[in-house]
Amino acid sequence: MSDDVRYPSEKPEHPYFDSSFSGMLLGTLVSRFCGGCGYGSIGQLYTRVFEDEKLDPKLYPLVIGIGCYSQIFFLVHKNAQKMLTLHGRAPAVATGMKMANPKMKPIIFSGDGDCLGIGGNHFIHLCRRNLDCILFIFNNSIYGMTGGQAAPTTLYGAMSTTTPYKMFEPRSDGVELALAAGASYVARTTVAHPRTLMKYFKKALKHKGTSVIEVITPCVTYFGRKNLDNLGSKGEKGEIMDTGGKMFEWIKKNSIHINQAKFMSKEELFNKYIIGEFRYDPSKSEYSEEYKKIQNIAMKGD
Amino acid sequence: MSNVNGKRFLKPGKYLMMGNVAMAEGALSSGLKFFGGYPITPSTEVIEHLAKRLPEVGGCCMQMEDELASINAVMGASLVGAKAMTATSGPGLSLMTETISMAANIEIPFVFCDVQRCGPGTGFVTVPHHNDIGLTRFAGNGEFEVIAFAPMSCQELFDLTITAFNYAETYRCPIFILSDAYLGHIHEVVNIPPKEEILKRVIDRTIPKDTKGAKFTYEDIKTHKLTIPKPYIVGTEFCPPLIIHLPHNQDGILMPEENSLRFMKIMIDKIRDNIDKISLTEEYKLDDAEIIIISYGLPVRASYRAVDLARKKGIKVGIFRLITVWPFPKEKVKQVVAGAKAIIVPEMNYTGVIAEQVERVTDLNIPVIKVPKVATLHHPDDILKAIEEVAK
Ligand SMILES: Cc1ncc(C[n+]2csc(CCOP(=O)(O)OP(=O)(O)O)c2C)c(N)n1
Numbered sequence: 001m002s003d004d005v006r007y008p009s010e011k012p013e014h015p016y017f018d019s020s021f022s023g024m025l026l027g028t029l030v031s032r033f034c035g036g037c038g039y040g041s042i043g044q045l046y047t048r049v050f051e052d053e054k055l056d057p058k059l060y061p062l063v064i065g066i067g068c069y070s071q072i073f074f075l076v077h078k079n080a081q082k083m084l085t086l087h088g089r090a091p092a093v094a095t096g097m098k099m100a101n102p103k104m105k106p107i108i109f110s111g112d113g114d115c116l117g118i119g120g121n122h123f124i125h126l127c128r129r130n131l132d133c134i135l136f137i138f139n140n141s142i143y144g145m146t147g148g149q150a151a152p153t154t155l156y157g158a159m160s161t162t163t164p165y166k167m168f169e170p171r172s173d174g175v176e177l178a179l180a181a182g183a184s185y186v187a188r189t190t191v192a193h194p195r196t197l198m199k200y201f202k203k204a205l206k207h208k209g210t211s212v213i214e215v216i217t218p219c220v221t222y223f224g225r226k227n228l229d230n231l232g233s234k235g236e237k238g239e240i241m242d243t244g245g246k247m248f249e250w251i252k253k254n255s256i257h258i259n260q261a262k263f264m265s266k267e268e269l270f271n272k273y274i275i276g277e278f279r280y281d282p283s284k285s286e287y288s289e290e291y292k293k294i295q296n297i298a299m300k301g302d
Numbered sequence: 303m304s305n306v307n308g309k310r311f312l313k314p315g316k317y318l319m320m321g322n323v324a325m326a327e328g329a330l331s332s333g334l335k336f337f338g339g340y341p342i343t344p345s346t347e348v349i350e351h352l353a354k355r356l357p358e359v360g361g362c363c364m365q366m367e368d369e370l371a372s373i374n375a376v377m378g379a380s381l382v383g384a385k386a387m388t389a390t391s392g393p394g395l396s397l398m399t400e401t402i403s404m405a406a407n408i409e410i411p412f413v414f415c416d417v418q419r420c421g422p423g424t425g426f427v428t429v430p431h432h433n434d435i436g437l438t439r440f441a442g443n444g445e446f447e448v449i450a451f452a453p454m455s456c457q458e459l460f461d462l463t464i465t466a467f468n469y470a471e472t473y474r475c476p477i478f479i480l481s482d483a484y485l486g487h488i489h490e491v492v493n494i495p496p497k498e499e500i501l502k503r504v505i506d507r508t509i510p511k512d513t514k515g516a517k518f519t520y521e522d523i524k525t526h527k528l529t530i531p532k533p534y535i536v537g538t539e540f541c542p543p544l545i546i547h548l549p550h551n552q553d554g555i556l557m558p559e560e561n562s563l564r565f566m567k568i569m570i571d572k573i574r575d576n577i578d579k580i581s582l583t584e585e586y587k588l589d590d591a592e593i594i595i596i597s598y599g600l601p602v603r604a605s606y607r608a609v610d611l612a613r614k615k616g617i618k619v620g621i622f623r624l625i626t627v628w629p630f631p632k633e634k635v636k637q638v639v640a641g642a643k644a645i646i647v648p649e650m651n652y653t654g655v656i657a658e659q660v661e662r663v664t665d666l667n668i669p670v671i672k673v674p675k676v677a678t679l680h681h682p683d684d685i686l687k688a689i690e691e692v693a694k
């Protein structure tokens with residue numbers, strides 16, 4: 001294939017250019033992410049859904065935790081009311097927002113370190129209360145922002161700056177945690193499955209209760225560049241994942257659909273991501289609605 | 303309480319009330335809509351009382367998973383326009399400082415009640431110790447100013463809480479009510495004024511009628527004239543497109559590095575420039591006083607008695623009381639103590655946090671005498687002894 005065909009000089013119009021915050025603010029799409037990072041795609045997908053579903057910005061505040069993905073505010077919809085919170089605390093902030101204005105449905109962006117590390121407690125209790133909101137966990141298997149330290153989600157055998165010999169701790173699984181804690185819609189997908197991601201997002205928008213969507217996303221700079229796609233397991237020929245393309249391939253290869261996973265052994269699923277929908281329970285009582293009942297009891301009292 | 307009636311305002315009249323409850327009722331009168339807390343002695347009665355009262359007024363009281371969650375939920379509630387507060391004690395306040403610092407940056411108003419107990423560490427949980435005075439002043443990373451009230455009776459807990467909420471709306475900085483294990487737990491008569499009177503005092507959270515072109519922070523950065531605008535509200539038109547706790551400008555957009563100093567100045571000077579309006583003090587028999595007692599909180603009550611006793615003995619002594627401890631009214635204290643023979647600072651802590659502030663602004667030849675008490679109250683005799691000592 002000639003370069004002309006591969007990289008046509010006339011770029012197609014970006015259909016959501018005008019909708020993005022950076023498009024509006026700076027007249028150009030700005031991304032502060034590394035080449036090959038998955039967060040850019042996530043930001044664009046969010047903007048697409050926001051625009052297509054005509055979400056009312058007053059009802060869907062975007063609460064962002066701290067990590068590389070915090071910079072996603074450049075790419076998300078210009079009208080979205082977005083706020084950066086503290087490392088790990090976004091679910092708690094969203095809880096206060098929702099309870100002070102129950103008409104809202106906060107959308108929370110958090111990372112694997114943010115949500116399952118420092119903010120683990122808030123995450124568990126958000127799910128337990130089944131508060132009406134959408135929580136995205138961006139799992140890149142690493143602490144990207146601080147320069148590539150191990151996250152609670154880092155896969156076994158992986159290299160990171162704080163596991164210079166190899167990751168030896170068992171990993172925590174956001175989906176399992178969300179299920180055990182009581183979230184009513186739980187799903188996992190990857191950046192390599194953008195349509196599925198949008199589908200889950202739209203479903204979560206219509207769902208009343210806590211929706212937890214974990215998104216497997218590549219960190220080329222601090223995970224891919226330092227790791228082989230076999231994560232150091234012996235007997236397999238590994239290749240270093242130093243480009244976005246290689247990481248996308250690896251993510252696809254390493255993700256097993258839930259229906260297929262049912263027929264696989266524990267050993268076969270070791271270090272793999274199971275993707276799909278794990279729970280959808282619209283019947284579960286939602287916190288702000290339950291609190292409304294308490295208010296009614298209290299107001300009737302003497 | 304029998305007279306509650308599911309209303310925001312208690313029926314006017316006299317009530318026998320616990321300090322913690324009086325504080326909570328003051329908050330409700332101010333229009334409190336959200337409370338997030340985590341049980342901790344000696345502040346627990348606040349969350350217990352509000353768990354019953356807040357749903358009655360259509361508000362929400364949440365017992366969160368920890369203090370980190372409490373303060374962040376309170377910040378979230380305030381972001382969407384609810385008057386919000388939390389109550390805790392020293393160990394809880396330590397956990398909250400990260401968020402207090404963030405709130406100071408994005409200038410989100412809310413009120414903290416710190417019912418202080420004896421520390422450090424877990425300490426003695428049911429006795430008072432004004433040991434968070436310093437912590438509240440520097441309650442978080444970064445530079446920012448705070449306002450802290452030091453009530454000394456249940457009536458003041460009610461009244462000053464209303465003032466505290468008004469200050470939060472006006473100055474948009476962290477606001478503390480410094481209570482303690484005894485003040486929070488004593489029962490005293492509280493006089494609840496009629497609803498109309500309270501409403502006249504309360505500043506509500508409103509948004510400008512015309513939100514187009516409305517500024518979210520300061521009018522004029524260039525001339526450095528600070529007019530502190532109303533806090534923005536998420537979920538309304540009056541909200542910047544991005545709320546970010548970095549140095550930012552009117553629209554919530556990042557300022558380049560060279561402007562960070564300017565941002566810092568705004569954050570700090572909005573309080574310092576208004577210190578005369580913010581700082582609340584009280585004077586007792588100061589006119590001819592040669593010996594001056596400077597104090598705050600419960601020790602002031604013992605000081606009144608000590609001054610009366612000393613006056614009977616012919617000693618010229620008076621009290622300068624700090625109702626707001628922070629910001630420290632440097633200039634006012636300077637004026638008051640000029641030419642004094644001695645200054646006595648009874649404090650319920652050993653280091654004398656405020657005594658050190660006083661030392662900072664007084665002439666070296668005026669002795670500043672500390673009268674420390676920890677885990678118990680001052681007896682008027684303790685202070686009288688100190689007065690007689692310097693009067694000799
Ligand atoms: C209280 C606190 N501790 C530590 C940090 C430093 N910190 C910032 S981001 C981050 C890790 C973020 O990791 P993750 O949530 O996985 O996001 P990623 O960068 O991978 O997108 C850390 C430790 C912080 N900002 N605040």
Ligand code: SF4
Nearest residue numbers: 034037068144219220
């Ligand atoms: S460090 Fe990793 S997560 Fe962060 S922007 Fe770069 S690729 Fe993305």
Ligand SMILES: [Mg+2]
Nearest residue numbers: 111112140142
């Ligand atoms: Mg990460």
